[in-house]
Amino acid sequence: MMKMILSLAAGTILSSAAFAADAKRGQELFIKAGCYQCHGTVGQGANTGPRLGPDPLALESFISFVRNAASTNMPPYSAKILSDAEMADIHTYLASVPKPPARKDIPLLNNK
Numbered sequence: 001m002m003k004m005i006l007s008l009a010a011g012t013i014l015s016s017a018a019f020a021a022d023a024k025r026g027q028e029l030f031i032k033a034g035c036y037q038c039h040g041t042v043g044q045g046a047n048t049g050p051r052l053g054p055d056p057l058a059l060e061s062f063i064s065f066v067r068n069a070a071s072t073n074m075p076p077y078s079a080k081i082l083s084d085a086e087m088a089d090i091h092t093y094l095a096s097v098p099k100p101p102a103r104k105d106i107p108l109l110n111n112k
């Protein structure tokens, strides 16, 4: 019985992973694949790579850019390194990063 419940639970987790991109998994992949080294730990951008979130390129363009980045200063990542599903997880993660506060809401930048 216990075995059956466990396999049912595992099936549910696997099937939902196949359909829904997962921001938490995307965050892990963003670190593991080294994206953070050039784009900042939360994709906020740095002098080594542009900001990627919270408004990433549309998913198709995002994947296409990462696969074909060879002509830029970014290394290309083939589907062997990051599958389309993993790219979708990274994309979901980047879209979930909170927006920075507006300049007017930062007292130090407004002499308040």
Ligand code: HEC
Pocket: 030, 033, 034, 035, 036, 037, 038, 039, 048, 049, 050, 052, 057, 062, 065, 066, 072, 073, 074, 075, 077, 082, 090
């Ligand atoms: C060695 C540094 C480096 C690494 C590692 C890196 N990038 Fe980049 N990335 C760049 C640079 C530099 C650019 C700007 C390229 C250009 O336009 O010439 C860029 C551009 C991009 C763009 C296009 C952004 C836009 O708005 O046009 C995306 C998307 C992107 N990177 C995603 C990723 C992802 C996802 C990873 C990890 C799988 C990653 N990058 C790893 C350096 C890097």
